[in-house]
Amino acid sequence: MKIAIYGYGNLGRGVECAVRYNSDTELVGVFTRRDPNTVRTLTGVPVYSAESVLDFKDKIDVLILCGGSATDLPVATPTLAEHFNVIDSFDTHARIPEHFANVDKAAKEGGHTALISSGWDPGLFSIARVYASSVLPEGENYTFWGRGISQGHSDAIRRIDGVLDARQYTVPVPSVVEAVKSGECPTLTTGDKHIRECYVVAKKGADLNRIEREIKEMPNYFADYTTTVTFISEEELRQNHSGMPHGGSVIRNGKTGLSGENTHTVEFRLRLDSNPEFTASVLVAYARAVYKKAVRGNFGAITVLDVAPAELSSLSGEELRATML
Amino acid sequence: MKIAIYGYGNLGRGVECAVRYNSDTELVGVFTRRDPNTVRTLTGVPVYSAESVLDFKDKIDVLILCGGSATDLPVATPTLAEHFNVIDSFDTHARIPEHFANVDKAAKEGGHTALISSGWDPGLFSIARVYASSVLPEGENYTFWGRGISQGHSDAIRRIDGVLDARQYTVPVPSVVEAVKSGECPTLTTGDKHIRECYVVAKKGADLNRIEREIKEMPNYFADYTTTVTFISEEELRQNHSGMPHGGSVIRNGKTGLSGENTHTVEFRLRLDSNPEFTASVLVAYARAVYKKAVRGNFGAITVLDVAPAELSSLSGEELRATML
Numbered sequence: 152m153k154i155a156i157y158g159y160g161n162l163g164r165g166v167e168c169a170v171r172y173n174s175d176t177e178l179v180g181v182f183t184r185r186d187p188n189t190v191r192t193l194t195g196v197p198v199y200s201a202e203s204v205l206d207f208k209d210k211i212d213v214l215i216l217c218g219g220s221a222t223d224l225p226v227a228t229p230t231l232a233e234h235f236n237v238i239d240s241f242d243t244h245a246r247i248p249e250h251f252a253n254v255d256k257a258a259k260e261g262g263h264t265a266l267i268s269s270g271w272d273p274g275l276f277s278i279a280r281v282y283a284s285s286v287l288p289e290g291e292n293y294t295f296w297g298r299g300i301s302q303g304h305s306d307a308i309r310r311i312d313g314v315l316d317a318r319q320y321t322v323p324v325p326s327v328v329e330a331v332k333s334g335e336c337p338t339l340t341t342g343d344k345h346i347r348e349c350y351v352v353a354k355k356g357a358d359l360n361r362i363e364r365e366i367k368e369m370p371n372y373f374a375d376y377t378t379t380v381t382f383i384s385e386e387e388l389r390q391n392h393s394g395m396p397h398g399g400s401v402i403r404n405g406k407t408g409l410s411g412e413n414t415h416t417v418e419f420r421l422r423l424d425s426n427p428e429f430t431a432s433v434l435v436a437y438a439r440a441v442y443k444k445a446v447r448g449n450f451g452a453i454t455v456l457d458v459a460p461a462e463l464s465s466l467s468g469e470e471l472r473a474t475m476l
Numbered sequence: 477m478k479i480a481i482y483g484y485g486n487l488g489r490g491v492e493c494a495v496r497y498n499s500d501t502e503l504v505g506v507f508t509r510r511d512p513n514t515v516r517t518l519t520g521v522p523v524y525s526a527e528s529v530l531d532f533k534d535k536i537d538v539l540i541l542c543g544g545s546a547t548d549l550p551v552a553t554p555t556l557a558e559h560f561n562v563i564d565s566f567d568t569h570a571r572i573p574e575h576f577a578n579v580d581k582a583a584k585e586g587g588h589t590a591l592i593s594s595g596w597d598p599g600l601f602s603i604a605r606v607y608a609s610s611v612l613p614e615g616e617n618y619t620f621w622g623r624g625i626s627q628g629h630s631d632a633i634r635r636i637d638g639v640l641d642a643r644q645y646t647v648p649v650p651s652v653v654e655a656v657k658s659g660e661c662p663t664l665t666t667g668d669k670h671i672r673e674c675y676v677v678a679k680k681g682a683d684l685n686r687i688e689r690e691i692k693e694m695p696n697y698f699a700d701y702t703t704t705v706t707f708i709s710e711e712e713l714r715q716n717h718s719g720m721p722h723g724g725s726v727i728r729n730g731k732t733g734l735s736g737e738n739t740h741t742v743e744f745r746l747r748l749d750s751n752p753e754f755t756a757s758v759l760v761a762y763a764r765a766v767y768k769k770a771v772r773g774n775f776g777a778i779t780v781l782d783v784a785p786a787e788l789s790s791l792s793g794e795e796l797r798a799t800m801l
Contacts, residue, residue: 193734247801280800281800407753407754407757414749417600417745418745418747419604419745420745424739424740425738436610436611439610456797459781460606460610463606463610464609471781472573472779476572476593
């Protein structure tokens, strides 16, 4: 399977690494909107201008789109789905139906397969919700995010006057996680479920009390959460907070029996050293499924919910039944 | 969707209950090899003789086979797959390829869809292994069973002279689970991962030391495990050990990055109050997928690995994308 990367940031570099773990994939190249001569890849794979991508129509089985959900993917995925089998990690939950419709139209017109919103949430977490909800129709789903870096919240802190740099960790409240894991079904807001831990590097002489207050009172971002603010040095930030860990869990508690007398807990949990590298690994596995569907002529837009587990694997059905079932 | 139950033990009763939670399913009846007049169902659904099942060929969309894997299903599933869309919970891992081949031949000849080996292991645990292995090709899978009753081990204890009744719980070793959850990849036997807790009711005057020794030294069943034996009264067994709890987890630790520098942990965990009721709930969800595939003309044998998450749900693709993705 010949794949190519469109957009070369953290996610694109993650895909470049993930390909090395999948012996049935081959990386054709990286496409960038920057000047290709200024981009050095991790593994020496060639870099091309994004403008030249159509010249590669017959040389790429699946194009993996590694742009952002805010402005890149809403344009890039439908545009490119007309010419390539594509996969993206579009994660603006509220706009998924609209994005799906746009991509579906383009992919069908071009005779290609396009999988949108892959990754872990949306992605593997969505799958966990559907499996658990289908098996236990009477029940409640809970999604916890973290412990992990929220890029949006870190950026929001950086915009405060007197802040040099910042990292924000989203952390599930341990007692709430334990209650849900034990089968309880409380009604919870996102703020009930999570704490926001902020590590802030302040400019010399800045008013730390004011910065802390501005963070904690920031509407939408922090006001509805238990928020902790810790001021640290630039050196400490670099040493202890430069990684991109993340994770979380989807938990469903459901009832069975003649009158709901038995409770079951289904939990899917991720602990990730590197959010972009794991997301990239999910994209490469789903690229394999996209390719299989395209070969069979299943054109149009799909999501992770439309892909059977066997389609993700490089093993045959026979091998999977003998070793994994 | 019209479903029927073939075999009416704990699993069959679980399916009878599960149907009540799925408003798109309707239970046609229960088929038994016993005298139908001697069988009372939980919900008053009609009972028919197993011999009359072919009279219902046009009245059943999916027949759910609730027999045992040792002798029932190897015969019943291929025989019935020629005449019905069927689903079973065949769980003898080593014989799955042979069972699959037999069922596939019969189902294709009869123009039906037959899903084998549904449930949670094989079943949801198999799916978890395939997802995690496909996303993280470089890594190790660990499966822990319990805390839960092992019927086979309980039976083995009951066959010892002087034993009136017994329950055996399989229990994962907490420190081993924690090590694996934290990202370690030790090499482990099933015996390293699990403890066997035995609760035994002895006959009056029986030699308890001999019974304990015979349990702990029993080859295959107990000799390779840390085994605890606790003698209890009949009353205590009935009060504290009459349920059928089970569960366990599938954990995969995998590496990503240019040279495997980042580790990720994927965990799928179940905590079940009632093993047969949960297994039955899985069967009913997969019966829906069997029906959808049969309507599309996808005949032959399949497993849970061939079913996309969306096919398990009563919601449309549009509803799933809007609410679950």
